[in-house]
Amino acid sequence: MAKNTSDPVGTLSIGNVITTSTTLYKSNFKRYLQVSLRATAWIFAMGAAWLGLFAIGAALYAATKSWLVAIPVVLGGLVVTLYFAAKYATDRAIISRLAYQELINAPETIADATRYLLPRTWGFLRLSLLLGFYISLVGIVGYVALIVMIGIFVTVLVYVFKLSPDNLVVSFSIGLLAIGLFLLWMAAILRYYAYWFVAELPLAVESTTSANFSIRRSRQLTANAVGNVLLIMTIAFLIVAPASTIGSVPSFAGQMMTSPIITTDAATQVMGGILILVGTLVTIAVELFIMPFWQIIKAIVYYDLRNRHEGNDLVI
Numbered sequence: 367m368a369k370n371t372s373d374p375v376g377t378l379s380i381g382n383v384i385t386t387s388t389t390l391y392k393s394n395f396k397r398y399l400q401v402s403l404r405a406t407a408w409i410f411a412m413g414a415a416w417l418g419l420f421a422i423g424a425a426l427y428a429a430t431k432s433w434l435v436a437i438p439v440v441l442g443g444l445v446v447t448l449y450f451a452a453k454y455a456t457d458r459a460i461i462s463r464l465a466y467q468e469l470i471n472a473p474e475t476i477a478d479a480t481r482y483l484l485p486r487t488w489g490f491l492r493l494s495l496l497l498g499f500y501i502s503l504v505g506i507v508g509y510v511a512l513i514v515m516i517g518i519f520v521t522v523l524v525y526v527f528k529l530s531p532d533n534l535v536v537s538f539s540i541g542l543l544a545i546g547l548f549l550l551w552m553a554a555i556l557r558y559y560a561y562w563f564v565a566e567l568p569l570a571v572e573s574t575t576s577a578n579f580s581i582r583r584s585r586q587l588t589a590n591a592v593g594n595v596l597l598i599m600t601i602a603f604l605i606v607a608p609a610s611t612i613g614s615v616p617s618f619a620g621q622m623m624t625s626p627i628i629t630t631d632a633a634t635q636v637m638g639g640i641l642i643l644v645g646t647l648v649t650i651a652v653e654l655f656i657m658p659f660w661q662i663i664k665a666i667v668y669y670d671l672r673n674r675h676e677g678n679d680l681v682i
Contacts, residue, residue, distance in 0.1 A: 379594075380601050383670075387662045390465055397476055398461050398658035405457035406654055412450035419443050452491035456483055459490055459570040461658050465665035466571050489569055492577035497562055500581075504558045508551045512544075519543055560596040561585045566661075567668035587671040595667060602663055606656050613652060617645030 391398065423439035460479045467474045474482075483490075520540060523529045529536050565584035568574055574583070588595050623638025 380598060383598050383663060383666050384601065384605070386469075386666050387659060390468055390662050390666075391659060394464065394468065397464060398662070399654065401457050401461050401464070401476060402654050402657045405454050405461075405657065406650060408450045408454040408457065409650075412447060415446040415450070416443055419446070448491060451494065452487045455490040455494045455566075456487045458657065458661055459483060459566045461661035462566055462665045462668075463570040465662040466567065466669060469665065469669045483570060486569060486575055489575055489577050489580075490566070493565060493569060493580055496577055496581060497565060500562070501555065501559060505551075505555050508554050512547045512551050515547060516540070516544055556599070557592060557596055560592045560599060561588050563588065563595050563599060564664050564668040564671065567664060571668075587668070587675060591671060591674070598663065598667060602660065606659060609652050609656065610649075613645045613647075613649030615645065616641040616648065620645060 419439050419442050423435055426435035426439075427433070460476070460483055463479045463483065464474060464476070467479070520531065523536055523539070524531060531537065531540075562581060562584050564587060565581045567580075568583040569577065569580040572580075572583070574580055620638040620641030620643075623641065624635045
């Protein structure tokens, strides 16, 4: 493609990324929201499919009185979940591709981007599963290390220094250590996620169809900028956090009202159920608008990282 003589992002800084993402979002709001709606529709379709499968399973059990009917229902549910998750992941990637194409002055229509990425649908599913596995592995290993370190610290205090765990200073020290290690654990997970923050983009815009290559490519690009990427992720999260918590307020109130420990009044519990439903719908509605924001930021970060590694002559 032709040389992109102007760099719309500039440098990988918080101000540039947020400003550019806001500008892109405003100028393409309808297009991004359309894809976001389609992605969310796949989640609703997944839920509807599960309800249908559950109803079929209940009917089969009523007719046969055998739990063996659960096997095809569960297998069907697994297939449905994987299919709709793949479609959801692909639509998220479409938003990032659309944003990236805007950045390189080669805008695409939704139809063109969809047609390009449709053959890679299962690649995006594999990518999502691999990233989920890697993040979970890092989290589990880190958590085990956290527990072991706390155990060693307590053992040293009790058996080496002969201090009682009931001692106020000892309890405070253990609590302080636990908090510090927990924060380090969270920081480690976020740092590793920062390495894979743009993992969707190589699969969405480059010639690769390999999820593994896309993940390696993301780590290669972010290797020397992981601190900046992590900072951008943090600031972006703080920006959307107030909106993300709107739905949790009625949901939390509804959970309190439906708790049998607090009340057994039928009318109160019905109202609580309504509040939970309202909170869920509000959360989904907010996610519709937040999803494009995150996908645009990924595209901008990826664009800048490629510029740093390869210059503005990007050959797609």
